Amino acid sequence: MSFNKDKPPQIDRVIRSNRTSFGLEIKPDGSLLVRAPKHATQAQIQSVIAKKAAWIERTQERLAKQYPILRPKSFTPGETFWYLGQRYPLQLTDRQRPSLELDGAFWLSRAAQDSARDVFIAWYRAETRAITKNMIHVYTKRFGFSVNKVRITSARTRWGSCSGKNNLNFTYRLCMAPLDTIEYVVVHELVHLKIRNHSKAFWKAVANIVPNYQGDRDWLKQHGAFLTLD
Numbered sequence: 001m002s003f004n005k006d007k008p009p010q011i012d013r014v015i016r017s018n019r020t021s022f023g024l025e026i027k028p029d030g031s032l033l034v035r036a037p038k039h040a041t042q043a044q045i046q047s048v049i050a051k052k053a054a055w056i057e058r059t060q061e062r063l064a065k066q067y068p069i070l071r072p073k074s075f076t077p078g079e080t081f082w083y084l085g086q087r088y089p090l091q092l093t094d095r096q097r098p099s100l101e102l103d104g105a106f107w108l109s110r111a112a113q114d115s116a117r118d119v120f121i122a123w124y125r126a127e128t129r130a131i132t133k134n135m136i137h138v139y140t141k142r143f144g145f146s147v148n149k150v151r152i153t154s155a156r157t158r159w160g161s162c163s164g165k166n167n168l169n170f171t172y173r174l175c176m177a178p179l180d181t182i183e184y185v186v187v188h189e190l191v192h193l194k195i196r197n198h199s200k201a202f203w204k205a206v207a208n209i210v211p212n213y214q215g216d217r218d219w220l221k222q223h224g225a226f227l228t229l230d
């Protein structure tokens with residue numbers, strides 16, 4: 001994906017339309033899309049690319065570094081997995097039990113490698129259940145929330161949700177986030193038991209319990225896409 005001085009960057013796709021200017025777009029996988037006026041010549045397109053070559057190269061290099069993190073996990077040694085806001089490498093062990101253990105690294109039993117995804121999900125589920133259960137216990141006592149059931153789900157885009165019957169749901173991915181951030185997500189759903197919308201009153205009630213919640217929202221915005229096994 002790096003730029004060779006003798007050769008201009010490779011164009012992966014050109015979209016022509018009724019526009020008067022050129023536009024360049026680099027996709028997450030590093031491919032280069034050029035938007036061009038309908039009658040632009042090949043020479044004009046090449047000249048635009050040549051002028052922007054340094055920017056294209058820089059952007060593609062930055063993406064090349066990020067992209068491997070977004071590829072589906074292969075559960076091979078050295079690959080990293082999140083827990084409480086940190087990444088730990090995967091190591092294989094001949095030990096059979098437990099199938100997976102976190103001790104400086106994620107130690108996965110060789111015997112469990114074929115079912116590694118399920119083993120990891122089960123591990124994350126148990127951790128998220130234990131962590132959220134503990135927080136809910138503390139907060140319901142202190143602030144008088146009334147919680148019915150807590151379910152750990154496989155939700156992809158939502159960290160937590162609450163239902164009309166005072167049930168709370170959290171995705172197993174939640175324990176990949178830092179403890180403070182998990183706390184914010186739990187408090188967010190607990191406060192929804194009393195205030196069902198995102199009004200000013202809602203955010204005030206959240207801030208009352210976790211004053212620095214904005215930092216946690218930002219953290220989730222920046223890292224959320226990486227907290228996954230997919």
Ligand SMILES: [Zn+2]
Binds near residue numbers: 188192198
């Ligand atoms: Zn909400």
